[in-house]
Amino acid sequence: MKEKGKVFMTNTRQHKYTWENVQPRHILVHIFSGELALSYGKTSLTFISGDTVLIPRNKLFRTVKSPVNGEPFKCVSIILPDQHLRKFYLDRSVMEIEEESKSSYKVIKPHPLLASLFGSLLPYFDMLEELPTELIAIKIQEALTVIDTVDKLASAILGTFEQPGKIDLEKYMEEHFMHNLQLDKFAFLTGRSLTTFKRDFKNVFQSTPGKWLTIKRLGLAHHKLLIERKKINDVYMSVGFENISHFSFAFKKRFGYTPSEIPLNR
Incomplete structure (x- = not known):
């Protein structure tokens, strides 16, 4: 560049x-x-x-x-x-x-x-x-x-200059959870301080942001690998993981098998 x-x-x-x-x-x-x-x-x-x-x-x-x-x-x-x-x-x-x-x-x-x-x-x-x-x-x-x-x-x-206002947290997170973003950025984009974001998140999802994001990302990854038959290298970044080793470790911990071990008839 x-x-x-x-x-x-x-x-x-x-x-x-x-x-x-x-x-x-x-x-x-x-x-x-x-x-x-x-x-x-x-x-x-x-x-x-x-x-x-x-x-x-x-x-x-x-x-x-x-x-x-x-x-x-x-x-x-x-x-x-x-x-x-x-x-x-x-x-x-x-x-x-x-x-x-x-x-x-x-x-x-x-x-x-x-x-x-x-x-x-x-x-x-x-x-x-x-x-x-x-x-x-x-x-x-x-x-x-x-x-x-x-x-x-x-x-x-x-020609408009407003900062992001407080928006529907559940709707925004359900639409954007697959993006690899720090929590303070998610807080800003939903119009909240980090403290308010974590509090509102707990009230909406009955979970911490970190745990909820991991489960949602792995669920989407599982669908892409099993149903859409995507390749692992094309999946892990698209669901919000920075590297394939972290993705594989979290995937096995969640499902009991690695991404490469998903059988066709599962």
């Missing part, structure tokens, strides 16, 4: 590159080649060459970046800091949409202005020195102007 301040390029020929995180700022991504799969909760979307997608801030997601047909995965991303957004939308109208849509990925409509914006950034990644701060600010301003021109609905996401 080559990075120029708040503008960076990903260029990988690896078979797959998987990454999971919560970003505190909006990110605008344009794909030049390969495929980008974004998973959040039980939803998965795939974006291809030519697509431009806006990833909202504070969104828990897993990305899988894959080369396609011998071409590397290649994209350019622009991080959109709040200070730039607040200044840009200070005297502009902001569209109203449903609250749930504000936290969803948004595909920005194809447009020559978008192609020109991202195409103009490519030469900078051949430079050895850092992209000047002043130029980054200009490119962020250009990006916001282009988005506001080609897709006004994006303003509903970019």
Whole structure:
């Protein structure tokens, strides 16, 4: 990955590159080649060459970046800091949409202005020195102007600045338990302090977060291995485990046999 301040390029020929995180700022991504799969909760979307997608801030997601047909995965991303957004939308109208849509990925409509914006950034990644701060600010301003021109609905996401409010804990955890995230992040994303999160969790699930998450993740893993016939290497990360040895140990402790020992007729 080559990075120029708040503008960076990903260029990988690896078979797959998987990454999971919560970003505190909006990110605008344009794909030049390969495929980008974004998973959040039980939803998965795939974006291809030519697509431009806006990833909202504070969104828990897993990305899988894959080369396609011998071409590397290649994209350019622009991080959109709040200070730039607040200044840009200070005297502009902001569209109203449903609250749930504000936290969803948004595909920005194809447009020559978008192609020109991202195409103009490519030469900078051949430079050895850092992209000047002043130029980054200009490119962020250009990006916001282009988005506001080609897709006004994006303003509903970019032009609002509320932090996550307290939401339905049971619904959120049932939809996102498979993400490998620290408890303080789950607390933040559900609009709670860590102490309140643990207390509310106990009241809702009659269990500690750690025990409940492990049982839910292993249950999903068992289903993927037995019913969907997925490979172990494709399962353990997708259900929230960091490494295969920890996954195998926890799986055997829970079910009495290792993932590789699941019989076809079980």
